[in-house]
Amino acid sequence: MKKLLLYITLCLTCALHSTANDTTKPYLQWTQLAAIPDRVGLAGSYAGVSNGALLVAGGSNFGKEGTPWNGGVKTWYNKIYVLNQPNGQWKEAGVLPHPMAYGVSCTWQNGVVIAGGSDATKHYSDVLLLRYQNGKVETENLPSLPAPIANACGVIIGSRLYIAGGIKEPTATQAATNFWMLDLAQPQRGWTTLEPWPGVGRMLAVAGTQEGAFYLLSGVALTRQSGDSVVHRTFLKDAYKYMPGKGWNRIADLPQSVAAAPSPAFTTGQTHMLVFGGDNGKYFEQNASLQQKHPGFSNEVWMYNSITDSWSTIGNIFTDKKADAESNPLASTWAPVTTTAVVWNGNLVLPGGEVRPGTRTNRVLMAAPVQPPGGFRILDWTIVGIYFLLVIAISVIVSRNMQRTTSGFFLGGGKIPWWAAGLSIFGSKLSALTFIAIPAKAYATDWVYLLNNVMIVVVAPIVVYFYLPYFRKLKLTSVYEYLNIRFNRQVKWLGSLTFVLFQVSRLGIVIYLPALVLSAVTGIDIFICIIGTSVITTAYSVSGGIEAVVWTEVMQVGVLLGGALATLFFIAGSMHGGFGQLFTEAMQHDKFRLAITDWTITEPVLWVVFVGGFLTQLVTYSSDQVVVQRYLTTSTEQEAKKSIYTNAILVIPASLIFFSVGTALWVFYKHHPAALNPHGRTDDVFPWYISNQLPSGLAGLVIAGLFAATMSTISSSMNSIATVITTDFYQSVKPASSDKQRFVFARRTTVLLGGLGCLIAIYMVYLRNASIWDQYIKIIGLFGGCLAGMFVAGIFFPRVNSRGIFIGFVVSAISLYFIQAAGIINFFLYPAAAVLICVLVAYVASMLLPGKKAITTV
Structure with a gap:
């Protein structure tokens, strides 16, 4: 007995000095895939998954010189690269109709939808569907955007592609407030212009989705005062949620701007979105003076909880800056911006991007979600x-x-x-x-x-x-x-x-x-x-x-x-x-x-x-x-009553x-x-x-x-x-x-x-996949109300006979199945509908089909 007490005392002492949250839990495991086959790297590329392969198309960089500070000239590309598997190597599989970058790209079914974008002289309204099959990429035209746009953000929810913000021309002095939607399942209907969010126009924002809602996060606003030739950037922290049929609501501001962060946000779990890095604007006004000494963009991973409407950080993007990072940036690993966030086999992929002003990367980062183990002591x-x-x-x-x-x-x-029976009813x-x-x-x-x-x-x-x-x-x-x-x-x-x-x-x-x-x-x-x-x-x-x-x-x-x-x-x-x-x-x-x-x-x-x-x-x-x-386990009816009330x-x-x-x-x-x-x-x-x-x-x-x-x-x-x-x-x-x-x-x-x-x-x-079983249980569970209807009819309606109640049960079960499929009533009313239909049909059927005298032997 003394040993047992000593053991419990030691355990309690350990408990007082430890809790289950005393270590940082890794939620993401970072790795690197094969580098994109461009020596300098690309920013603004379109990316997505088609028939199980990762596609990266288009993009821009500053040529061999590498940065505008060294005389580099911004160049746009039209090549399409394909990676068939995470441990494979990239290969060319086609070209875009023309060089372009900085549009919206999203994976849909077995293809990649790309919309808008720009080149050196203009912005585009083109919308294309890229499909990779038989070793090459095929292109299909979709309805064009209502207007040319670049630096917008977008995401697909179900079959609907939503696109928000951006700028309509290279010389724009103000970001757009456009909010468009295209149902990809019915592309012949064209684009629908929706109500804009209740905030300023923006470009380089991050789109996201959770539980059927569209999220618009951060971005950059453009302003130019009268007589001023310089367009100023305001880095935004505000965020908005759009629910179809209900409109826009403002949600909690981000702790800092995440402009140009990989978009769309990574949807994980049932209530969270992750935003990776972005430009917080801290060094924007110093870009020209910092040049190669720019420290790069934020590597923080931001997490949004849609239930508590709150932001927090849960880790960092993997980075590995070498000693020669300033002069040889391609040898280091940085947190990228202006790249598409792609979900591939359940993992997040960040292909290429911009790692400091004017500097691209050809590195491809992949983050695998990690479920931390539980801790029992x-x-x-x-x-x-x-x-x-x-x-x-x-x-x-x-x-x-x-x-x-x-x-x-x-x-x-x-x-x-009676008290034990009552507790047992409750427990069961x-x-x-x-x-x-x-x-x-x-x-x-x-x-x-x-x-x-x-x-x-x-x-x-x-x-x-x-x-x-x-x-x-x-x-x-x-x-x-x-x-x-x-x-x-x-x-x-x-x-x-x-x-x-x-x-x-x-x-x-x-x-x-x-x-x-x-x-x-x-x-x-x-x-x-x-x-x-x-x-x-x-x-x-x-x-x-x-x-x-x-x-x-x-x-x-x-x-x-x-x-x-x-x-x-x-x-x-x-x-x-x-x-x-x-x-x-x-x-x-x-x-x-x-x-x-x-x-x-x-x-x-x-x-x-x-x-x-x-x-x-x-x-x-x-x-x-x-x-x-x-x-029935109690000795008397009075005891049974007490158990029910207990x-x-x-x-x-x-x-x-x-x-x-x-x-x-x-x-x-x-x-x-x-x-x-x-x-x-x-x-x-x-x-x-x-x-x-x-x-x-x-x-x-x-x-x-x-x-x-x-x-x-x-x-x-x-x-x-x-x-x-x-x-x-x-x-x-x-x-x-x-x-x-x-x-x-x-x-x-x-x-x-x-x-x-x-x-x-x-x-x-x-x-x-419990959903199949959940659906099965839901269907079988519909019969519960029908079963109760049999007892209601038997106790309160003496004229209901065996034929009538049998028909009432069957009709009630079938009716309730279709009521559920149609979604015309709330699930709380399923028992009410089941009992009502069962009793009414049983009563009518009993009047029309008189049955024999009920069998009274068990």
Whole structure:
């Protein structure tokens, strides 16, 4: 015991002297590709990717002399160079129609779109599509720009090419405010002139895109006073965001100008853009006097977070300046400007560019995004280990006392206390996805979704007074047995099969996504996370049945709520103003908004969330076996009522905790934007904070909470699926089977379900694309509302018969699929639409197609 106390004391001492953010994390790994085959190098080149190859076309330099200070004359080029693979060599593959540079270029589908540009005498309005195939580049003409333009910026969003700013002629004394758009999927329609941004005209700006929005960053404004022959440059720091259909908004200014930085900005993760270097204007007025002594342009990498609207630096562009950098600049590596930023195989490429006034480079830099590993310490592992020991201990104790019957395995012999059943209901519905997603939603938006959670308070009395008496009076094991009693066996099988398909599909998702997060946070291989979680959860679910599931969930609820609450206090404690600062800043930015007062049907406005939340909770608490099964584990109906109300009351403080954590994360990262992973997803924000900001020990507690949320959902699903399969299918197929045979079958089914969920999760790792599975789950999930419609019709509409309800279910499911595809209503209203269509169609069909008397045998 003394050794254990000494060990814990040492761990705590280490925790006080170390945090997860004590080292600078490398987010980019820089390398160099083969140099462009031009001895001097090129600036203003067009660049992009076509059929997997990197293209660099056109550009300009000052000839063999190298700089204007040495008598160099600016020359434009039309050669097109191609690099087939990162470790390959450049080769010529064609020419442009004429020498030109300083236009806009973007990769689109299998080609490179180039627009505008200039040469020594004029600017161009040409728009071309370059395609590399069969060893050469082919050129296709696209609709010309509304006017000649050079030094503009642009980016493609979907199929739409946006171009902003620039100058219309070489002798321009003012930069343009033009903002044009061309839908490349329908180029015959031509260019559309859009509303300009609410700022001055500019050239050499940086374009960017994030979540469908167009960003215009920094640039240079031109001015010439009356009687003055010199055109003056003003280096800008302002930035703007354009959302189609909503117009322009000004966003946070950059800390310094990034004029002529590689464009477009590098979009990474779900909420970040990176801008590389640029000219801050510090030495612009001294260019003529500095000449070769010019130190070069900024090498800082700037990061913008679109959620917190904040800028920070996260590193530097790779540079390597030799001792002879002034006299022999080509031997050194500099941060370039006036070059196109190209995304190639997920990496950022900066081909050539200008490295100091008048000096070009032929070097090609490539930056690969790096996901920093998570850091878990000894004390964290100790706490997680203690959590797993508690889970195993509960399982062992319960399994010794469990009745070896189906009643004991499925219902715990009806001896679960009401408070434990209530905590179990709460734990079963709070999955690891919720543990992660609710703080992420509050971080990214506000508290509008809170109403959806607390609608259980309204639904609970309805479930208690209308549904619970039916379920208890009929002494059900599977809630879908009610459909057999009310309608017939075929309807029961339809309901049971829908539930099983949904839960089995969900099982893989619930195992995979938290394992993905746990792997990133702890540094453990994702396969170990998946297999370990699956094995331990399956073991206690099999050995102790529903009783082990319930009692482990009671402990798990305490762990996950305790971890979240501790995190909230730690975030507040890390801010100078504590909770007061968190509350004040969140209020100033409307982060506590509870409702959107509008009457639209496609957005989460107040009435949509109210109606949708009500029906969502009704669906869950009236037709989901995972929840209803808990009602039946208590000894009396009165106890079951208490369990329902216990869960309903617990949802309120729990929701407040998780939404508060999300809001606190927003305030924290508003002040510490550089501490956030630029390559991460929005849903990663809470786990990322856990891994990088919480001290050792507390991080272990919160990760244990994440394990708890994961395991409670997995165990609940497995036990409920096994219950439905055994009761509704096995017992129907083998009515003469003994209770012992059904008990053995249920345990074996649970083992198979654990293995199946594990295999699905592993398959998703290799698939590396959860979107397919998300879509599949969304489609299957549509049936949940239809399933609830069957219970609503059965309980409240006596004239609905088995034929009618079967037709109502099918029509409702098909209708809801097309409603979802059309996007005509907000997803909150899917349950409302499903229930309404199911009940109405079932009622009408029952009137038109009278059925036989309902079968009343189970």
